[in-house]
Amino acid sequence: MLFQQIINGLTVGGVYALIALGYTMVYGILELINFAHGEIYMLGAYLGIILFGFFTSVGLTSHSLALSFALTIALSVLFCSAYGFTVERIAYKPLRNAPRLSPLISAIGVSIFLQNYVMLTQGATDKVFPDLLGSAGFDLLGARITYLQVLIIGVSFLLMLALHLYVTKTRMGKAMRAVAQDKVMASLVGINVDSVISVTFIIGSGLAAVAGIMVAMYYGLVNYFIGYIAGIKAFTAAVLGGIGSIPGAMFGGIFLGLIESLGASYISSEYKDAYAFAVLIVILLIRPAGIFGKSTEEKV
Amino acid sequence: MHLLEVRGLTKHFGGVKALEEVDFRVEENSIVSVIGPNGAGKTTLFNCLTGLTRPTKGRIHLEGADITGSSPHRAVRLGIARTFQNIRLFREMTVLENVLVSQHLRIRSGLFGVLFRNRNFLRDEKEAVERGLEYLALVGLEGAADVTSFNLPYGDQRRLEIARALAAEPTLLLLDEPTAGMNPHETSEIMEIIWKLQKLGKTIVLIEHDMRLVMGISESIIVLNHGVKIAEGPPEAIRKDSLVIEAYLGKGTLA
Structure with a gap:
């Protein structure tokens, strides 16, 4: 029972972590809460259904399931990255030097726009993601683990590892950390700050797209407002871990997934969505900067 | 050969004239100091050179090429790097x-x-x-x-x-008060470093308040006051310049 709940929690938590990374990376660099990020995740899920449906209709799926699945993910990531990039250029970049509230309101506007855009073009009813792996799986230590769960946990952790290496080891990763610490100074050592910001949005949106597809597969249903609650939860995860901190978002996401799943089975599943926020309140009372966050003192 | 040539550089912030028609040239591989009382426009000058502020008027040429209004990251690519008065490390x-x-x-x-x-x-x-x-x-x-x-x-x-x-x-290194807050021993160490950089072929422009350092190291000194260049020349000449003395000490003290 406990092991089963841990596996369930890791599955959901991995997805939360992937979305939370997008929030935390953008916040780290722009100090902006990108409220439209949940919508990118929702777009990822829709694109997953649309693209997979397309590959099925042209016969690719019956030919090679793995290929059509891989293409679905790759193209959905590509499209969502393009959405993320465009949103930044249109809605945030012109407000780079505006008061902090302006881009925040712009983000809420983008979020409302994208929800309605999907509702109008795809309809307000639930869309169904084809059940690919079914409930196939194996038993381990008294728990039933589906292959889909293995896939979701595996992909989440691999992506997190890749992102960690990218940020700590590569040239662009160093540039991102430099921009997060001091944008002006970063530009004065030759870093193109605008392109670093674009890359941040592209990576964050790509991760959200993968999360969207995996959730669509896990729950089987998608609608135009799933981005809202997922966005709020992932944002909570990012704050829990310490907003702006990449390891914090990874930890926060997984922690949140585990809390939800354990709470739902040991306390009551009725309040599943409330546990996350209860934990958030407790953590913020004890450590206002989040678990991995550093409390910064305002300079006088 | 002039590495840097600044012509008619002007920067207004609303009604404040931070820089007004400033002209100067910097020889390749030389050490030049920019001095002046607080608010004279020294840091604004550096900001214009590194692309942080766009000048209202005037041109900046580096190695003969016009670089006026380049973005900061382009200015670095073109060969200008700087330090800050208040330290800005990562x-x-x-x-x-x-x-x-x-x-x-x-x-x-x-x-x-x-x-x-x-x-x-x-x-x-x-x-x-x-x-x-x-x-x-x-x-x-x-x-x-x-x-x-x-x-x-x-x-x-x-x-x-x-x-x-x-x-x-960089070919041109801009140092904004490199010895601010340092004791005399540390200051002379910084002086040694600046000479080493010159030997490596760098051209150095520094903003400095420590007159011992400025007089000891500079081949040429540019004096700004209220955004206007009031004097330029070798240390011996600047030391005796009446306009400079007036800017620092006020009128009438030379009686």
Whole structure:
């Protein structure tokens, strides 16, 4: 029972972590809460259904399931990255030097726009993601683990590892950390700050797209407002871990997934969505900067 | 050959004339100081040169090419690097990382290279680290490479700023009050470093308040007051210039 709940929690938590990374990376660099990020995740899920449906209709799926699945993910990531990039250029970049509230309101506007855009073009009813792996799986230590769960946990952790290496080891990763610490100074050592910001949005949106597809597969249903609650939860995860901190978002996401799943089975599943926020309140009372966050003192 | 040529440089902030028709030239491989009372426009001048502020009027030429209004990251690529009066290190990075960030333009390490550690990646990485350590050695910080930069003592943070600017491999190095807050011993160490940089072929323009340093090191001095260049020349001439004395001490003190 406990092991089963841990596996369930890791599955959901991995997805939360992937979305939370997008929030935390953008916040780290722009100090902006990108409220439209949940919508990118929702777009990822829709694109997953649309693209997979397309590959099925042209016969690719019956030919090679793995290929059509891989293409679905790759193209959905590509499209969502393009959405993320465009949103930044249109809605945030012109407000780079505006008061902090302006881009925040712009983000809420983008979020409302994208929800309605999907509702109008795809309809307000639930869309169904084809059940690919079914409930196939194996038993381990008294728990039933589906292959889909293995896939979701595996992909989440691999992506997190890749992102960690990218940020700590590569040239662009160093540039991102430099921009997060001091944008002006970063530009004065030759870093193109605008392109670093674009890359941040592209990576964050790509991760959200993968999360969207995996959730669509896990729950089987998608609608135009799933981005809202997922966005709020992932944002909570990012704050829990310490907003702006990449390891914090990874930890926060997984922690949140585990809390939800354990709470739902040991306390009551009725309040599943409330546990996350209860934990958030407790953590913020004890450590206002989040678990991995550093409390910064305002300079006088 | 003039490395830098500034013509009619003007910057107004609303009604405030931070710079007004400033002209000067900087010879290649020379050391030039910009002095003037507080609010004279010295830092605004540096901001215009590095692309942080767009001048209202006037042109800036580097090695004969017009670079007026370039973005900061382009100015670095063209060969201008600077330090700040109030230290602006990447506080959470190590000393070596601060210098490596500056070599950003020359290192090509993508995720592919990191994951598979191919030969190009390892070679680039090794070269970058070696060069980074050389810059650190130049300012006497080779022993502190792995220290997180905000843990460095104040004087060492100033040296690291210089090393980081150097790592961008500029032809023109702008130092904004490199000895601010330093004791005389530390100041003379910075002086030694500046001479070393000159020997390496760098051209150096510095803003400085420490007159012993300015008079001791500069080949030429530019004096700004209220945004206007009031004097320019070798230290001996500036020392005797009545306008300069007036700007610093006020009228009538020379009775």
